[in-house]
Amino acid sequence: MRGLGVRLWMVAVMALVMAVGCSDDGDGSAGEGEGADPSGTSDTHDDHDMHGDGAAGDGAADDLHDDHDMHATGDGDDAAQDAHDDHDMHGMMHIGFEAMVGDAAFTCDQTYEGLGSSDARAEPLDFRLYVHDVRLLSGDDEIPLELADSDWQHGGVALLDFEDASGTCQNGTAETNTMIMGAAPDGDYDGIAFKVGVPVPMNHDDPASAASPMNVTALHWNWNGGYKFMRLDMRVMLDDPDTDAGPTTPYNFHLGSTVCTGDAPTGEDVSCDNANRPEVTLPDFDPATDTIVLDYAALVAGEDLQVDEGGKPGCMSFPGDMDCPALFENLGLDYDTGEAVGDQAVFSVK
Amino acid sequence: MSPPRHRALWLLVLTIGAGCSSEDGEAHVGAGLDESTRGAAGQEATGRADATPSFEWNLPEGFPQPHVPADNPMSEAKVELGRHLFYDTRLSVNETQSCGSCHEQKLAFTDGRAVAKGATDEVHIRSAMGLANVAYASTLTWANPVLPDLERQALIPLFGEDPVELGMVGREQELIDRLHAEPLYVELFPEAFPEEPDEPISIDTLTKAIAAFERTIISGRSRYDDYLAGDDILSAQELRGMEVFFSERAECFHCHSGFNFSDSIMHLGKPFDEVAFHNTGLYDEDGQGAYPAGNEGLYNFSGEQRDVGRFKAPSLRNVTLTAPYMHDGSIETLEQVIDHYAAGGRAARNPNKSEFVTGFEISESEKQDLIAFLGALTDETLLEDPRLSDPWTAR
CATH class of the missing domain: 1.10.760.10 (Cytochrome c-like domain)
Incomplete structure (x- = not known):
C-alpha cells in the first residue's frame, strides 16, 4: 500500500515536471529550428530558476504525496475551476477576490459616481492585476500558498481579471478570473498576505514566449519596465468639458516598476529603482469563508480624477507624475522610493 | 489502495500534464491532437504542444507557434x-x-x-x-x-x-x-x-x-530582431527612436504592443485571445464622433455608437513599406502619422477616441529618431524569401 503510494507519487511528480516543461513550450517550440535561446533574451536563467523552484509544481506534488486518502471523485478535472468543490483534496484551497467601486460591485456596464476628491463620474475600461508571494498567516507564522500552474497562474504569479470585454471594457478578454488557487498544509489560518505585481525574476522575460497568464499583451508594459502590475483604466466625465479634449478624459492607472536600468531586450539584467510592488497584509482573514475585496474608490481616494496633474492622464507610476502620490499612498507605497512602507487601504476582507 | 483511487490519481496526473496545453480545448488549436494523443502529450519530456509535428515552421527566434485550425493542418x-x-x-x-x-x-x-x-x-x-x-x-x-x-x-x-x-x-x-x-x-x-x-x-x-x-x-528577422538576439546592430538614432516608441509619452506601444507590434494577437500557449479596436481620432464629422458613412469600423458590426471609428491596430512590422497609412489610406507618410498622434488625433474631440490618443510633445529630431526605429522593423528576408514569391513568374 505504502509502496504503491510512493510509486504513484513519483509518477505524479514526473508528470508535473513534464507539465511545467510543457507550459514552457511556448518558448521551446518558438525557438525551434533556430536552436538558440528561445525567449529572444538571455534573461531566461531567471525564468528557469523559477521553474526550478517549482513553487507551484512542488506544492501540488506534495499535496498529491500527502493525499493518500484522496477520494476518487475525479477532482483532478479542471482543478483550477472546481476549487470550490475541492474540499476532498486537503491542502488545496482557493482564495476569492471581489472588485468593488465603493459600495457597488465592479461591472463593465456601469457608470460610477463620487470617485476621488472631485466626486467624479467614471466608467471602466480595464480592471486587471497580478499578485504573487501569497502567504497564509497563522499567528506569527507565514506559510506560503503554493500556486498551482494554470491558464491564470504561472510560477507563483496569478492574474486576477475582472473585466469581461463587455460594456465599456472594450478591449479586454472575455474570460475572467476572480480567485487564486494553491496548496498549503492544513492549519488554522487567521490571515493572508500577498504582493501585488510580478516578481523581479519574471518581470523582464519575453512575454511572447512566456506561459499564460504572463503572455497577455495588454498587460506587458515595455522591455525594461516589465509588466503592468495593475491596469485599472477609467473614462472620467468632466464637470467642465475641456475645449480641446472633449467631454471626457481617460484616467488610466498602470502600476509597474519604474526607473529601470539595463537593457532587457538584449538580455541584460534589469534593475528598477522603484519596485512599486504593494505589500498587502490582511489579518482576520479566514480562507474558508472570507474573500478579499479590491476597492477602486479606495484606490483613488483623495485624487482628483478630472484634473491631469502631469504626464499622461492618470498615473503611470513614473516619478514626477503628480497624479500618482495619492494612489501610491493608498496602496501603502512610498511614491519616491517605490518601497512598500505603510498600511494599504485598497484591499480589505469581506 | 483501491483501483478507483488509482485511476483517479492517474486521471489527475494526466489532466495536469495536459493542462499545460489547455489551449487545446479550443477547436482551432487541437490540430492533430485527438483525445488519445493528448494524454500522451504529458509524456513528452519536451512538452511539445506542436499541433502539426510534421510541419517545419522555421519561426524567427522567440516567436510563438501560430494557431492552426483543427481541420486544416499545415503541410x-x-x-x-x-x-x-x-x-x-x-x-x-x-x-x-x-x-x-x-x-x-x-x-x-x-x-x-x-x-x-x-x-x-x-x-x-x-x-x-x-x-x-x-x-x-x-x-x-x-x-x-x-x-x-x-x-x-x-x-x-x-x-x-x-x-x-x-x-x-x-x-x-x-x-x-x-x-x-x-x-x-x-x-x-x-x-x-x-x-x-x-x-x-x-x-x-x-x-x-x-x-x-x-x-x-x-516576419521576424528585422534588424530590431537581430538587436533583440544580442547583435549590437541598431544605430544611435534608431535606439533613441526605440526609447520614444516605448515611452509613456508617445504611447505607441500600448496598441502596437508585443512581438508583432499589435494588440490583437493569438498563438499557441495563449489561452485568452486578445481582440482590440481603437478610435484614433481620424474623423468627427458631426461633433458626436461620426466617421464617413459606411466606413465606421466596428460600429458596422455592433451598431453601438461607441464603436464608431474603432479599427484594429495593425502590426508595425515593415511599416516603412506599407504606406499610405490608416484604414482608408488617408495619411501618406509616417511623419504625418506621428504628427497625427502628437496632436491627439486630427479630430481630437472625438468622444470615442482611444484613451491612449491624448497627444504628446515631440521634437523634430525625435520624430526622425522614431521614423528611423520604425525602419529597423523592416524584414528584408521577407521581401526576398523565394518560398513566399510568385511561382508563376519563374516558370
Missing part, C-alpha cells in the same frame, strides 16, 4: 499549393488579379495604394492590409470581430460583391474548372489533400491551401 504540400493559388490570376473574373495583386511581397504584402482596387477596377473603401504575421492575428481585416480564420476570410476577396475584388461570385464552377485545366493543380491538390481522394479540387480545399500559405508569411 509542405499544402503550403506550396497555396502559394501557387495565391499568385494565380485565374482566381479573378477577368484573370487579371490574384491575391498577390493587392498583397505584393516587395511591399510586405500590401499594394502601396491608399485604398485597394479590384479586378474590375472597383475601388475598395479600405487599404489592403499587410499579410506579414497574419497567422498571429486574432481578428482579420480592419474591423471585423467575427472573422477568426483565414480560410473564411479568403471567401471575401474571391466572392465579395461590395466591393468586387476578385469577382468570382456566382462563378464557383468556372473557378473549379479553371483549376482542373491546370496540370500542376491536378498534381498538387491531391498531394495537399490526400484526405479528399474523391474531390481534391474544391472551394474548400482552395481556401484551405491559401490560408496555409498565408500562415507561413511570417
Whole structure:
C-alpha cells in the first residue's frame, strides 16, 4: 500500500515536471529550428530558476504525496475551476477576490459616481492585476500558498481579471478570473498576505514566449519596465468639458516598476529603482469563508480624477507624475522610493 | 489502495500534464491532437504542444507557434499549393488579379495604394492590409470581430460583391474548372489533400491551401530582431527612436504592443485571445464622433455608437513599406502619422477616441529618431524569401 503510494507519487511528480516543461513550450517550440535561446533574451536563467523552484509544481506534488486518502471523485478535472468543490483534496484551497467601486460591485456596464476628491463620474475600461508571494498567516507564522500552474497562474504569479470585454471594457478578454488557487498544509489560518505585481525574476522575460497568464499583451508594459502590475483604466466625465479634449478624459492607472536600468531586450539584467510592488497584509482573514475585496474608490481616494496633474492622464507610476502620490499612498507605497512602507487601504476582507 | 483511487490519481496526473496545453480545448488549436494523443502529450519530456509535428515552421527566434485550425493542418504540400493559388490570376473574373495583386511581397504584402482596387477596377473603401504575421492575428481585416480564420476570410476577396475584388461570385464552377485545366493543380491538390481522394479540387480545399500559405508569411528577422538576439546592430538614432516608441509619452506601444507590434494577437500557449479596436481620432464629422458613412469600423458590426471609428491596430512590422497609412489610406507618410498622434488625433474631440490618443510633445529630431526605429522593423528576408514569391513568374 505504502509502496504503491510512493510509486504513484513519483509518477505524479514526473508528470508535473513534464507539465511545467510543457507550459514552457511556448518558448521551446518558438525557438525551434533556430536552436538558440528561445525567449529572444538571455534573461531566461531567471525564468528557469523559477521553474526550478517549482513553487507551484512542488506544492501540488506534495499535496498529491500527502493525499493518500484522496477520494476518487475525479477532482483532478479542471482543478483550477472546481476549487470550490475541492474540499476532498486537503491542502488545496482557493482564495476569492471581489472588485468593488465603493459600495457597488465592479461591472463593465456601469457608470460610477463620487470617485476621488472631485466626486467624479467614471466608467471602466480595464480592471486587471497580478499578485504573487501569497502567504497564509497563522499567528506569527507565514506559510506560503503554493500556486498551482494554470491558464491564470504561472510560477507563483496569478492574474486576477475582472473585466469581461463587455460594456465599456472594450478591449479586454472575455474570460475572467476572480480567485487564486494553491496548496498549503492544513492549519488554522487567521490571515493572508500577498504582493501585488510580478516578481523581479519574471518581470523582464519575453512575454511572447512566456506561459499564460504572463503572455497577455495588454498587460506587458515595455522591455525594461516589465509588466503592468495593475491596469485599472477609467473614462472620467468632466464637470467642465475641456475645449480641446472633449467631454471626457481617460484616467488610466498602470502600476509597474519604474526607473529601470539595463537593457532587457538584449538580455541584460534589469534593475528598477522603484519596485512599486504593494505589500498587502490582511489579518482576520479566514480562507474558508472570507474573500478579499479590491476597492477602486479606495484606490483613488483623495485624487482628483478630472484634473491631469502631469504626464499622461492618470498615473503611470513614473516619478514626477503628480497624479500618482495619492494612489501610491493608498496602496501603502512610498511614491519616491517605490518601497512598500505603510498600511494599504485598497484591499480589505469581506 | 483501491483501483478507483488509482485511476483517479492517474486521471489527475494526466489532466495536469495536459493542462499545460489547455489551449487545446479550443477547436482551432487541437490540430492533430485527438483525445488519445493528448494524454500522451504529458509524456513528452519536451512538452511539445506542436499541433502539426510534421510541419517545419522555421519561426524567427522567440516567436510563438501560430494557431492552426483543427481541420486544416499545415503541410509542405499544402503550403506550396497555396502559394501557387495565391499568385494565380485565374482566381479573378477577368484573370487579371490574384491575391498577390493587392498583397505584393516587395511591399510586405500590401499594394502601396491608399485604398485597394479590384479586378474590375472597383475601388475598395479600405487599404489592403499587410499579410506579414497574419497567422498571429486574432481578428482579420480592419474591423471585423467575427472573422477568426483565414480560410473564411479568403471567401471575401474571391466572392465579395461590395466591393468586387476578385469577382468570382456566382462563378464557383468556372473557378473549379479553371483549376482542373491546370496540370500542376491536378498534381498538387491531391498531394495537399490526400484526405479528399474523391474531390481534391474544391472551394474548400482552395481556401484551405491559401490560408496555409498565408500562415507561413511570417516576419521576424528585422534588424530590431537581430538587436533583440544580442547583435549590437541598431544605430544611435534608431535606439533613441526605440526609447520614444516605448515611452509613456508617445504611447505607441500600448496598441502596437508585443512581438508583432499589435494588440490583437493569438498563438499557441495563449489561452485568452486578445481582440482590440481603437478610435484614433481620424474623423468627427458631426461633433458626436461620426466617421464617413459606411466606413465606421466596428460600429458596422455592433451598431453601438461607441464603436464608431474603432479599427484594429495593425502590426508595425515593415511599416516603412506599407504606406499610405490608416484604414482608408488617408495619411501618406509616417511623419504625418506621428504628427497625427502628437496632436491627439486630427479630430481630437472625438468622444470615442482611444484613451491612449491624448497627444504628446515631440521634437523634430525625435520624430526622425522614431521614423528611423520604425525602419529597423523592416524584414528584408521577407521581401526576398523565394518560398513566399510568385511561382508563376519563374516558370
